[in-house]
Amino acid sequence: xxxxxxxxxxxxxxxxxxxxxxxxxxxxxxxxxxxxxxxxxxxxxxxxxxxxxxxxxxxxxxxxxxxxxxxxxxxxxxxxxxxxxxxxxxxxxxxxxxxxxxxxxxxxxxxxxxxxxxxxxxxxxxxxxxxxxxxxxxxxxxxxxxxxxxxxxxxxxxxxxxxxxxxxxxxxxxxxxxxxxxxxxxxxxxxxxxxxxxxxxxxxxxxxxxxxxxxxxxxxxxxxxxxxxxxxxxxxxxxxxxxxxxxxxxxxxxxxxxxxx
Amino acid sequence: xxxxxxxxxxxxxxxxxxxxxxxxxxxxxxxxxxxxxxxxxxxxxxxxxxxxxxxxxxxxxxxxxxxxxxxxxxxxxxxxxxxxxxxxxxxxxxxxxxxxxxxxxxxxxxxxxxxxxxxxxxxxxxxxxxxxxxxxxxxxxxxxxxxxxxxxxxxxxxxxxxxxxxxxxxxxxxxxxxxxxxxxxxxxxxxxxxxxxxxxxxxxxxxxxxxxxxxxxxxxxxxxxxxxxxxxxxxxxxxxxxxxxxxxxxxxxxxxxxxxxxxxxxxxxxxxxxxxxxxxxxxxxxxxxxxxxxxxxxxxxxxxxxxxxxxxxxxxxxxxxxxx
Ligand SMILES: Nc1ncnc2c1ncn2[C@@H]1O[C@H](COP(=O)(O)OP(=O)(O)OP(=O)(O)O)[C@@H](O)[C@H]1O
Ligand SMILES: [Mg+2]
Numbered sequence: 001x002x003x004x005x006x007x008x009x010x011x012x013x014x015x016x017x018x019x020x021x022x023x024x025x026x027x028x029x030x031x032x033x034x035x036x037x038x039x040x041x042x043x044x045x046x047x048x049x050x051x052x053x054x055x056x057x058x059x060x061x062x063x064x065x066x067x068x069x070x071x072x073x074x075x076x077x078x079x080x081x082x083x084x085x086x087x088x089x090x091x092x093x094x095x096x097x098x099x100x101x102x103x104x105x106x107x108x109x110x111x112x113x114x115x116x117x118x119x120x121x122x123x124x125x126x127x128x129x130x131x132x133x134x135x136x137x138x139x140x141x142x143x144x145x146x147x148x149x150x151x152x153x154x155x156x157x158x159x160x161x162x163x164x165x166x167x168x169x170x171x172x173x174x175x176x177x178x179x180x181x182x183x184x185x186x187x188x189x190x191x192x193x194x195x196x197x198x199x200x201x202x203x204x205x206x207x208x209x210x211x212x213x214x215x216x217x218x219x220x221x222x223x224x225x226x227x228x229x230x231x232x233x234x235x236x237x238x239x240x241x242x243x244x245x246x247x248x249x250x251x252x253x254x255x256x257x258x259x260x261x
Numbered sequence: 262x263x264x265x266x267x268x269x270x271x272x273x274x275x276x277x278x279x280x281x282x283x284x285x286x287x288x289x290x291x292x293x294x295x296x297x298x299x300x301x302x303x304x305x306x307x308x309x310x311x312x313x314x315x316x317x318x319x320x321x322x323x324x325x326x327x328x329x330x331x332x333x334x335x336x337x338x339x340x341x342x343x344x345x346x347x348x349x350x351x352x353x354x355x356x357x358x359x360x361x362x363x364x365x366x367x368x369x370x371x372x373x374x375x376x377x378x379x380x381x382x383x384x385x386x387x388x389x390x391x392x393x394x395x396x397x398x399x400x401x402x403x404x405x406x407x408x409x410x411x412x413x414x415x416x417x418x419x420x421x422x423x424x425x426x427x428x429x430x431x432x433x434x435x436x437x438x439x440x441x442x443x444x445x446x447x448x449x450x451x452x453x454x455x456x457x458x459x460x461x462x463x464x465x466x467x468x469x470x471x472x473x474x475x476x477x478x479x480x481x482x483x484x485x486x487x488x489x490x491x492x493x494x495x496x497x498x499x500x501x502x503x504x505x506x507x508x509x510x511x512x513x514x515x516x517x518x519x520x521x522x523x524x525x526x527x528x529x530x531x532x533x534x535x536x537x538x539x540x541x542x543x544x545x546x547x548x549x550x551x552x553x554x555x556x557x558x559x560x561x562x563x564x565x566x567x568x569x570x571x572x573x574x575x576x577x578x579x580x581x582x583x584x585x
Binding site: 080081095100104116122123132 | 440441443444447448449450451452454455458459461462463464465466467468469470476480522
């Protein structure tokens with residue numbers, strides 16, 4: 001049984017460890033993500049959630065363990081190849097291209113799916129024109145999907161945080177990911193916006209067939225949309241299971257009580 | 262502005278550019294030729310610094326390499342002047358790319374220092390005595406003035422060599438600006454800005470930042486090298502001391518005053534660095550650079566986003582009023 005789930009996993013995180021000097025940010029963390037699932041990743045501040053994301057997108061180097069996406073290990077892939085492999089992400093502290101418009105930001109998300117280089121761009125070969133209009137079409141569709149049409153031509157740094165978060169989501173989707181990493185997409189959103197976000201995430205999975213790994217402190221959101229929840233504390237995995245199992249897990253209760261006082 | 266109005270303005274500008282050498286003196290024509298030369302150099306520096314965020318305090322070095330490539334090819338190898346322009350571009354493309362590779366490890370002010378080192382050492386490298394056979398050492402190289410081609414004469418178009426040089430520079434500038442505009446308005450241009458704005462996210466979006474940064478260096482140096490070759494042909498002379506670090510700093514002044522990350526800004530900046538020193542000189546023979554400094558502070562104070570930014574803002578205001 002364990003064998004068959006492992007074979008079907010889209011992402012396998014295998015005994016991953018990361019240290020920063022004396023701090024153990026991740027300690028022997030393992031879990032699998034099956035295709036077409038929404039997996040919630042929870043844990044108190046400093047638990048290592050963002051560190052794990054950064055390992056997945058190759059911004060950080062793992063000290064030990066392995067990360068396998070599809071059939072291949074990510075540990076030797078340069079970070080600019082991750083998007084082309086099908087892993088998209090958003091950032092906890094927004095990392096948009098501040099001087100550019102919403103449309104251009106989303107179009108950059110499509111960069112890894114485009115081919116043209118310096119010479120063909122300078123000469124504006126017909127293929128470049130086709131590539132550009134396909135990218136524009138794609139970006140406009142995503143802008144529509146995330147309700148950003150009214151601000152498409154605005155400079156992104158002039159927009160409120162909630163809107164910027166949606167731009168990041170659109171940008172991540174523009175790379176046609178198979179796996180989408182969302183780092184606290186609900187932070188800074190009001191109650192109503194969180195509700196909408198939950199529906200949007202579900203729709204991304206159901207309609208676009210994207211597998212989602214969701215880091216979130218907003219418990220209602222994680223527990224209501226995740227198929228599987230993984231809990232970290234001080235870099236260790238302390239629990240894994242359905243939302244109900246994890247919510248009731250004594251170590252999880254302990255970790256959250258501990259961090260509350 | 263409506264589409265028709267902007268097309269109208271563009272057509273008027275083109276006509277003005279074409280008529281210019283027939284209505285002003287030969288000396289003014291020569292000055293405008295230099296404006297075109299500087300505009301190409303500034304567009305090159307703007308691609309690197311304005312769009313890609315890599316500061317260069319040494320672009321005068323690439324201008325010098327371009328100028329010497331043209332001079333050596335013409336003087337020692339007898340190449341036709343027009344052929345030296347693409348050759349200088351190619352040499353500087355390679356030189357810039359190679360310089361850009363180690364520069365990948367440097368950011369911000371550290372990169373500024375490395376490029377400063379390049380710019381400050383170039384005049385002395387050009388004087389290097391083992392190269393004297395080619396470079397002419399301290400004396401430099403004198404270049405023959407290109408004459409207007411015979412076919413123009415046969416077609417009944419009479420012009421002197423200053424006018425012809427102007428049109429030659431205008432053609433090269435037009436080609437370089439169209440190529441630059443194409444380069445910057447698509448996938449590559451977006452990637453260059455993305456690296457400047459947020460390099461981590463840029464890489465996460467699949468942009469090969471190391472490759473783009475070194476190619477940006479190469480392309481930038483290529484533009485500046487083309488400008489250097491044209492400049493050498495226009496002034497008919499190259500010597501090491503025409504390419505001091507001051508030239509590099511003036512280029513940087515040009516892109517900031519003209520407008521960072523703006524294509525038209527290169528042209529405004531070129532007008533500034535060509536004509537403001539002259540105006541300053543007319544105002545005070547004793548302290549022209551102090552007057553230049555005042556102009557500079559005035560421009561930066563009144564137009565904090567460069568001339569291009571100010572023009573854009575005026576156009577927006579003008580359109581809004583038009584719409585009401
Ligand atoms: N680049 C870094 N250098 C040094 N220490 C780091 C670095 N990145 C993360 N850490 C440390 O690793 C630990 C895990 O941090 P991480 O950001 O992964 O936590 P997190 O679970 O995302 O927390 P939060 O919920 O607050 O975002 C923390 O102790 C943090 O200080
Ligand atoms: Mg985090």
